[in-house]
Amino acid sequence: MRALVFSDGGPESQAQIDILHKVATRFPDLDVVVAPFDSDDAIDAGILVAPGLVIDGVTLSIGRALSAGRIRRFIEQHKPEDDA
């Protein structure tokens, strides 16, 4: 699974990155990628404010960090069958 965090380098973006790295220790298949929030990918995802979080093509958060619990729940519900 690929988690794309769109960051503006501010504290809320950093918080989202830290949360994801923590979640990734539980889910080694989670690939965390950080991109600037004004990149083309961010524009494609409609991310107007940082941080933005997109996991496997689903936009999960815009403008604030999503909690570890919510991310975990999403991953557990959306993990490919063979990883479950």
Add this chain to the structure above:
Amino acid sequence: MSEIVYLDHAATTPVDPAVRDAMLPYLGELFANPSSIHAAGRTVRQAVSRARSHVAELIAAPPESVVFTGGGTESDVTALLGAAFARERVGERGHIVTSAFEHPAVLECCRFLETRGFRVTYVRPEANVVLSADAVAEAMQPDTFLVSIMMVNNETGTLQPIRSIAAAAHERGALMHTDAVQALGKTEVDVEDLGVDLLSGSAHKLYGPKGVGVLYVRPGVDLVPIAPGGGQERKRRGGTENVPGIIGFGEAARLARVHFHERQAHAQRLRQELMRLCTEVRSVRLNGDAEQAVPHIANFCLVYVDALLLVSNLSRRGIFISVGSACASGKLEPSYVLKSAGMSDFASFTSARFSTGKDNTVEQVSRVVDEVGELAEFLRQIRTPAEIGQCDENCPCLWEEGVA
């Protein structure tokens, strides 16, 4: 990606192929300046004049009262600043009445005029985003010289009681301007019947090109031109005309008139389908007014669904809608339109606008309703009510607890 469904026609519409075809010769061989006195210039001048007649017919105005501008914003600015500068010219200032939910084109002009010593009252609408004509009349003061109220609100589609407001303005000797950018081609617009002195429109909202607009100026109204330049447009707006744009606007206006009833009926059918959101998707309600509205714009509050996430995820599925909340200095601001009607920030952050067009099909709208329903359920899992907030007790959309 699956088929694109564009439901953002209140933002802009695609240029009709017939409009594009009408414009093309004016980007080619018919390039002359309409002010030139040679034959090539005269040909173009005649075409501009035909386009003027088409736009005039759309608003039931005489062609000589139609001023072409660089878009809806410029039309609003020309009307408001022009009327205010005419006051300044005779050494006076005075008072303006407008609404709190006007387009920024009007609001920013008003704020600018406040810095020059004018006074402005911003009247708030009722909870259904419709102004009370009485409230507007009550806001008028002895030196009110201008009332500017939009005909159709761009975020909710609500129709404002322009006729009654214009009558009240005239009773007190004030000019009446209406921003009809979202109304042209969508509802009957007749400047005589409405009783307005100034009316703004924009081509790109009715399948015409961007960057061309219209300002209707009732004969005899004193406006100081903002860009006098070479005296074009009967000295109302200087500058060589945007000929291809004007020709495109003329054709778009002609088509809007010819197909008016058919497009209206189609928009009604699409709205009916869209309204399934309120009955088939849990906890969705219409913002604004179900009756007093144009059929092609509908704004819904989807309780506990973060509307930005909805827009983003729909966009990934090829469905394009919009939200009224805006990004300002890296922070998300609630929609000032919904706020002006007393809605809470939370109602605003969970509201989205769907605006249909002539080329949308019932099947497309049906698919949108289904996908919104599915995404709404998913997104309600992503944010808890505690995270997204609650409406305060005055919010007209107050939801029962425990929806999510």
